[in-house]
Amino acid sequence: MRLKSIAIPLLLGxxxxxxxxxxxxxxxxxxxxxxxxxxxxxxxxxNVSLGDLRKIFSGAKRSWPGGLPIxxxxxxxxxxxxxxxxxLLAMSESEYKQYWTAQVFRGEADAEPLIVPSVGxxxxxxxxxxxxxxxxILRDLKPEMKVLKVDNLLPGAAGYPLH
Amino acid sequence: xxxxxxxxxxxxxxxxxxxPGSGETTQETxxxxxxxxxxxxxxxxxxxxxxxILEAKQAPTAPATATEPASxxxxxxxxxxxxxxxxxxxxxxxxxxxVPHDWHDxxxxxxxxxxxxxxxxxxQRKPELGTYGFVPGSAGDFYTGDFGLFLTxxxxxxxxxxxxxxxxxxxxxxxxxxxxxMLLKYDHNDHLKMSFGRxxxxxxxxxxxxxxxxxxxxxxxxxxxxxxxxxxxxxxTQAVGVSITGAIPSxxxxxxxxxxxxSSDTIRPDLNGDGLFTDENNGNDFNVxxxxxxxxxxxxxxxxxxxxxxxxxxxxxxxxxxxxPPPPGSPGLSARYGQTIVNGYVVYVAHGFEFLNEGFLIRDxxxxxxxPVFNTPAFYTQFSKRVGHLRPFFRFQYVNAxxxxxxxxxxxxxxxxxxxxxYDLNDYAGFTAQLDHTIRRGEPxxxxxxxxxxxxx
Numbered sequence: 001m002r003l004k005s006i007a008i009p010l011l012l013g014x015x016x017x018x019x020x021x022x023x024x025x026x027x028x029x030x031x032x033x034x035x036x037x038x039x040x041x042x043x044x045x046x047n048v049s050l051g052d053l054r055k056i057f058s059g060a061k062r063s064w065p066g067g068l069p070i071x072x073x074x075x076x077x078x079x080x081x082x083x084x085x086x087x088l089l090a091m092s093e094s095e096y097k098q099y100w101t102a103q104v105f106r107g108e109a110d111a112e113p114l115i116v117p118s119v120g121x122x123x124x125x126x127x128x129x130x131x132x133x134x135x136x137i138l139r140d141l142k143p144e145m146k147v148l149k150v151d152n153l154l155p156g157a158a159g160y161p162l163h
Numbered sequence: 164x165x166x167x168x169x170x171x172x173x174x175x176x177x178x179x180x181x182x183p184g185s186g187e188t189t190q191e192t193x194x195x196x197x198x199x200x201x202x203x204x205x206x207x208x209x210x211x212x213x214x215x216i217l218e219a220k221q222a223p224t225a226p227a228t229a230t231e232p233a234s235x236x237x238x239x240x241x242x243x244x245x246x247x248x249x250x251x252x253x254x255x256x257x258x259x260x261x262v263p264h265d266w267h268d269x270x271x272x273x274x275x276x277x278x279x280x281x282x283x284x285x286x287q288r289k290p291e292l293g294t295y296g297f298v299p300g301s302a303g304d305f306y307t308g309d310f311g312l313f314l315t316x317x318x319x320x321x322x323x324x325x326x327x328x329x330x331x332x333x334x335x336x337x338x339x340x341x342x343x344x345m346l347l348k349y350d351h352n353d354h355l356k357m358s359f360g361r362x363x364x365x366x367x368x369x370x371x372x373x374x375x376x377x378x379x380x381x382x383x384x385x386x387x388x389x390x391x392x393x394x395x396x397x398x399x400t401q402a403v404g405v406s407i408t409g410a411i412p413s414x415x416x417x418x419x420x421x422x423x424x425x426s427s428d429t430i431r432p433d434l435n436g437d438g439l440f441t442d443e444n445n446g447n448d449f450n451v452x453x454x455x456x457x458x459x460x461x462x463x464x465x466x467x468x469x470x471x472x473x474x475x476x477x478x479x480x481x482x483x484x485x486x487x488p489p490p491p492g493s494p495g496l497s498a499r500y501g502q503t504i505v506n507g508y509v510v511y512v513a514h515g516f517e518f519l520n521e522g523f524l525i526r527d528x529x530x531x532x533x534x535p536v537f538n539t540p541a542f543y544t545q546f547s548k549r550v551g552h553l554r555p556f557f558r559f560q561y562v563n564a565x566x567x568x569x570x571x572x573x574x575x576x577x578x579x580x581x582x583x584x585x586y587d588l589n590d591y592a593g594f595t596a597q598l599d600h601t602i603r604r605g606e607p608x609x610x611x612x613x614x615x616x617x618x619x620x
Contacts, residue, residue: 051415051458060456061410067352069320090461090514095549097590101619102379104275106371107325107346107358110317111273131320 034138034155035084035162038122038145040130043068047149050161056133058089059100059109064131071129072113073122081135084162135162273315277376279308279617281383286610291436298334303612307332309375311343323348325358329375341393343375343401354409362406365421365452366398366470367506367521377617381517381585383597384613386543386560387577388523392429397525397541397562397571398504399427399472402448417456421468424449429474433573439478441570448472452506462513470504473530476569499530500570515549517556527570537568547585555584566604576604583613592618 037048045064048056055061056070063069075081077093086096103109116122119140126132126145136145138155153160284303285291297306310330317323327344346360365371369389373379390396404425411418427445432438454466475498508521522542529536540563547556561578564571583597599611 054458054461061353062350062356063352067321069350092515094587094590095515101275102372104273104315105277105313105374105376105379107315107344107348110315110323 033080033163034160035081035135036138036141036145036155037148037150037162038126038134038136038141039148040126040132041144041146042130043133043146045148047152050151053150054088057085057113059103062109068131071132073125073129073132073134074113074115075122075135076115076117080137084135088162271316275313275315275619276311277313277378277617277619278310279377279615281306281308281616282612282614284612287607291434291609308377308615311375313376321350323350327375346406352409354411356408358406359404361401361403362423362425364399364402364425364427364450364470365406365408365423366400366450366468366504367523368464368466368508368510368519369521370398370400376619377615378591378593378619380617381547381554381556381595382545382558382581383583383595383615386521386545386558387574388541388543388560388562389521392427392431395432395434395573397431397539397564397574398523399429399443399445399448399470401429402427404447413455415458417458419454419456421450421452421454423451427472435573435575437573439573441573442477443474443570444477446473460511462511462516464510464512465508466510467507468505470502470506472502473499474502474527474570475499498532498534501528501530502526502570503528517545517547517549517554519543519545525571527568535567537565537570539564539568539571539574552587553584554587555582557582576602578602579608591620592616 037053039045043064044066052061057072059072061070074085082093086093089096089099091099100109100112104112114125116125119136119142122134122136123142123144126134141147147154150161155162281297282303282305283297288302298304308331312328312330314326314328315323325344325346325348326342329341329343330338331341333339342361344361344363346358346362348356348358350356363370363374367389369386373385373389375391377383385391385396387395388397389400391400392398393400402423402425404423406421406423406425408419408421411420424447426447427443429443429445430440431443432440448470449472450468450470452466452468454464456464503526505524505526506521508519510520511518520542521544523540525539525541527537527539541561543558543560545556545558547554558581559579560581562574563576563578564574566572566575579599579601581597581599583595585593585595587593593616595613595615595617597613597615599609599613601609601611603609
């Protein structure tokens with residue numbers, strides 16, 4: 001009786017764990033939580049590779065084709081866009097701050113990325129900087145924001161890498 | 164809004180109170196509140212009207228956005244605001260007149276700083292070179308190292324100015340000011356980035372990555388071979404001239420180039436504590452290099468560089484700075500050497516790991532006179548792993564200069580391990596404790612303890 005009372009929940013637990021591990025992942029549906037890459041509406045770029053996106057947000061790539069300087073516009077700690085950025089760069093919040101301080105000391109960047117506290121300001125900042133680029137969660141997308149494809153996929157498409 | 168404002172007011176007015184005069188006050192307050200609400204409503208109407216007028220004025224010049232053609236884009240789940248259509252002709256960029264000028268980083272001077280407070284103790288009293296304010300021969304003392312002010316200013320979209328002013332502690336808590344970097348930078352694009360002025364030479368990785376700020380470093384000090392020449396280091400760490408760098412189109416290989424041409428004019432103090440200086444009277448040097456950062460291995464950087472210069476080994480007296488006669492039998496005063504420095508490095512910095520490996524070969528060949536050619540090999544390897552706020556590290560360094568090499572005879576053979584840990588108190592300050600063991604040719608081994616509090620602001 002006692003053995004049965006332990007064995008059954010254990011068996012159920014193991015089964016559910018096995019199902020969780022071995023069951024195929026659910027099909028990737030279009031997600032409103034996808035993060036869009038947005039740029040100034042005047043930016044002629046339409047698509048960016050994930051590799052280039054890493055280079056851009058790490059400051060390794062500093063100009064758009066044509067020579068327009070890239071201006072990074074970001075959201076503060078705690079925002080989903082910031083989580084994605086840190087995931088993209090494989091850094092912790094602290095490492096990210098130290099990384100940018102070092103970039104500035106090295107002369108690799110003039111300043112740390114501009115941090116804006118709201119989506120509205122993000123939109124205004126993108127308008128202000130012709131080379132501006134930022135990340136925004138899909139549900140916060142505004143009509144004036146120009147969205148870039150990432151690896152030829154728009155946010156919401158199956159296989160879109162930023163979410 | 165009216166209801167929201169009136170509700171608490173009315174609720175408050177109906178709350179029983181022990182204050183006998185409060186009923187009258189309430190009766191007076193309600194009309195005031197109503198009046199304020201009317202004023203707010205009027206202001207709101209005015210603002211709405213102003214927005215309508217402004218939007219009407221901007222409508223003909225507003226950037227056109229369009230949606231992605233349905234055939235080429237994936238369907239969106241719940242249509243958020245329409246996605247702009249990248250394939251169509253882009254709208255004109257906002258004119259400079261429409262750019263607000265209240266973004267503080269567009270113009271103006273960005274000011275940053277860094278500093279350190281150190282304590283060092285050595286087990287040998289026979290003095291060696293004391294740098295950064297450390298008093299050689301003492302049992303142990305405090306010093307402040309480099310205190311740096313770092314300024315940047317953007318002049319135009321592609322041009323900026325950078326300067327690094329260092330207050331370095333010297334003997335008896337005196338301070339000297341050094342302009343360690345002063346650069347006018349022009350970034351044409353990712354393939355052509357030029358800097359004019361006093362730059363930090365791109366010989367190797369360390370000199371580029373860590374600069375003056377102790378806060379940037381994991382260890383409490385620089386490896387000896389990468390120490391600043393003004394503090395006894397072997398390499399010309401600074402030069403005045405032009406430094407060009409940029410990316411070479413190479414796909415996922417991430418290949419970059421470096422080309423530098425300038426004058427170093429190095430005067431380096433002897434490390435062995437004899438109090439003399441070597442004035443190298445450098446000519447114009449060039450340095451070329453390549454490095455790659457492959458996309459497939461993020462954090463990996465592999466590079467090489469080749470530096471060449473013509474230098475002297477003139478000795479200068481300690482205090483007067485007057486030239487001293489060369490040692491008997493050595494080449495005469497102002498004898499020139501061709502100095503070539505070859506460097507190679509493999510570095511991995513990612514996922515909390517830091518693995519630095521650099522090797523150097525410094526070749527000093529006499530010009531116009533008969534004298535042996537001296538090769539000075541040097542390397543260091545450094546490994547650290549971040550664990551929370553703590554970063555334990557290990558470093559091993561090696562320098563082997565011939566005692567007959569008149570340029571580096573003070574250095575001779577030095578090698579040994581260093582280990583310790585850095586603890587990041589927050590994003591702007593760190594504390595490092597480091598133990599060093601240095602084996603020296605013809606001298607007793609040197610054990611040292613360094614404690615350092617480094618910060619940036």
